[in-house]
Amino acid sequence: AQSVTQPDIHITVSEGASLELRCNYSYGATPYLFWYVQSPGQGLQLLLKYFSGDTLVQGIKGFEAEFKRSQSSFNLRKPSVHWSDAAEYFCAVGKGGSQGNLIFGKGTKLSVKP
């Protein structure tokens, strides 16, 4: 069965520092992978997606993610974190089929210190 693991529940980084959030997935075929961000009290917003092709994908707000099939990973990165990036980040994998069912990880909460 498909699954998504986000090993880090909470990460704190300094403003201006680089960021990497980890995501590992379990899926038999080529996965559809996503990162969503949720600001406090808000719904989720799609940051970026991977369907096929170039394994380094660019998203909104300066985020990027790299698909590594050999490691079953899809880690999210940002070279310089801003205070406004403080939020919870969710990795998700498409379950397969045509209905768009997503399996979400449990999330990583990002805190940014000045």
Add this chain to the structure above:
Amino acid sequence: DAGITQSPRHKVTETGTPVTLRCHQTENHRYMYWYRQDPGHGLRLIHYSYGVKDTDKGEVSDGYSVSRSKTEDFLLTLESATSSQTSVYFCAISEPARSAYEQYFGPGTRLTVT
């Protein structure tokens, strides 16, 4: 931002009472989803709809029913609310012609069952 609204935004109800949450979209997207979000669990799919009157169960459908009588509205009903259904409920939409997995989320409904 995608035109998705949820009502009510907050609700407190008593155990055993019926509750209906509404999701309304103005995007004319064919697919709609109901998720619940609980600490430590991420988002879990309750039910989804792939067209008017076409619905199916998700991962955590027990105790919930849905209806979709027109494209723009997707209702989630708790027939007899229990304390375990205290959660934040999110509606999402997607358009399969683009990608069913690329989902846009509403602002959420915080439900407390006492």
